[in-house]
Amino acid sequence: MIKRPLRLFSAEEQDALVKVLNRVDALGNLWARGFEVYPVDLDSRFVDKFNYFKNELKLVNAKRWLARVHAIFNVSVRFTNERDMGQGVFIDLTRNALRLRWVIKGRAIVIQLTPSEVKYIKERLSEGGKPKLARAWVDGENLYIAITFEREVEPIKPSNYRLVIDVNSWKNGIVWALINGGVGSMGRERPDLGYIEMLYNHVTMLEHKYGTLRRLGMHKSLYGKRLWREIKATRRRLYAYIRDFAQKAAHKLVMKALKYRAMVVIDDVIEESRRELMEEKLPNGLAKAYVLYLRRFVKLLTNQLAWYGIPYEFKRLPSTICPVCGNELTQLPNRVMQCPKCGFKANRDEIPIKWALLH
Ligand SMILES: [Zn+2]
Structure with missing residues (x-):
């Protein structure tokens, strides 16, 4: 995750980041509750992404009336000389920089990446990961950008372990x-x-x-x-x-x-x-x-x-039910659990493991 204090940006950028990302958050909340949203003041691609990445926009805690909705961007990466096609987030590894678009009309906000951020991105890419999307949000005094990678993996054929x-x-x-x-x-x-x-x-x-x-x-x-x-x-x-x-x-x-x-x-x-x-x-x-x-x-x-x-x-894997006969266990001192029906006895912490062994 990339985190930058807002004060590092120019006044115009700070203003736009706070305004746009908070507005996306508010609209996302309306959108998630079934309202149609047509913001004239925002880049329409933000709203397209609400629909496109529906599953990514899970409201964190459904009980809360308002949950934070991050702005979602598409991402691309330049390793050597790939063209910048104007995606929402463009990661340029030849300059160790990230360009964040759609926030200010007609230009990108450029963020210099730290060596450890570059290392993280390169590691994911070298494992065959592809950048899927980026999210950005403002929280208090900081801008956050998180990039999600995904890769197609052959599932490992499990052993008997x-x-x-x-x-x-x-x-x-x-x-x-x-x-x-x-x-x-x-x-x-x-x-x-x-x-x-x-x-x-x-x-x-x-x-x-x-x-x-x-x-x-x-x-x-x-x-x-x-x-x-x-x-x-x-x-x-x-x-x-x-x-x-x-x-x-x-x-x-x-x-x-x-x-x-x-x-x-x-x-x-x-x-x-x-x-x-x-x-x-x-x-x-x-x-x-x-x-x-x-x-x-x-x-x-x-x-x-x-x-x-x-x-x-x-x-x-219950820790209070007998894994042998399904009877309720009784607790003895020192977290030892015993089954009054079949005599099974074990430490409370080991009972889930016994369940896994026997079922
Ligand atoms: Zn039992």
């Missing part, structure tokens, strides 16, 4: 097992909960202080402003840590699946983990951050699996 991934527990992280008849290996990817909680508590404490200042009408003071900046910076650190963890865990598991040509079975019953979060009495904000990270992990995981052509399926 299955990689079972259970993403249900906050305390225990992501539990995985590589199985082939029996359990080959097992492990867990667990974020540093102490660190997360420390950052979270720090934010809460600062917010409390800020709230007090606000009630006193002193939040615009130098101290108040400094406090606000610290709140934002700490929140960013918290989310960056969670994001980074999800990214690394997904990558590791995808590489494992690729190595063993394992079919991947994912249990992502987010509802169940929500219940567990309630049981553990996590503060609401922390529980939200956690659910966000779960969703993100699953999305990263399935995107990367699809990228490499690794087959995967979602399967309900």
Whole structure:
């Protein structure tokens, strides 16, 4: 993802980016609710793309009345001397620059790409990826551009291995097992909960202080402003840590699946983990951050699996029902679960894996 502070652009460009991208967002929301939109002030290709990339415009959270709709552009790439055909986004690898069109009439906004952005794009292309579309949006003080690559892959013919991934527990992280008849290996990817909680508590404490200042009408003071900046910076650190963890865990598991040509079975019953979060009495904000990270992990995981052509399926792998006889399990101390009917006994975290083994 490309992120640039708006202040790096000229006044005309800043103005156009904010106006046009926010207008596309507003129109996209109307369009998604069934209204016909004919904006005379915008490049009509934005609206064409609403129809063309219907499936890409999923409203993030249907319950929310307004969801952000990104502007969608077609993309092309110049490696050596390919012609610029005037696509919405043109990536020129001979100059390491990106041209963003349709925002200002008659000319492109030019963005210089950083070495790591160029590296990322080249890696995707060298793996046979083709740029499918680019999205752009403005959020606060930044312009974001995300480029989606897709490639046609021969699906990998899976071996007898299955990689079972259970993403249900906050305390225990992501539990995985590589199985082939029996359990080959097992492990867990667990974020540093102490660190997360420390950052979270720090934010809460600062917010409390800020709230007090606000009630006193002193939040615009130098101290108040400094406090606000610290709140934002700490929140960013918290989310960056969670994001980074999800990214690394997904990558590791995808590489494992690729190595063993394992079919991947994912249990992502987010509802169940929500219940567990309630049981553990996590503060609401922390529980939200956690659910966000779960969703993100699953999305990263399935995107990367699809990228490499690794087959995967979602399967309900309950941790409270006996995998042998289907009876409700009872919980003993130390997270041990036992079946009162057939005597089956295992650690709660291993039950989903047993389900995958037996079903
Ligand atoms: Zn049983």
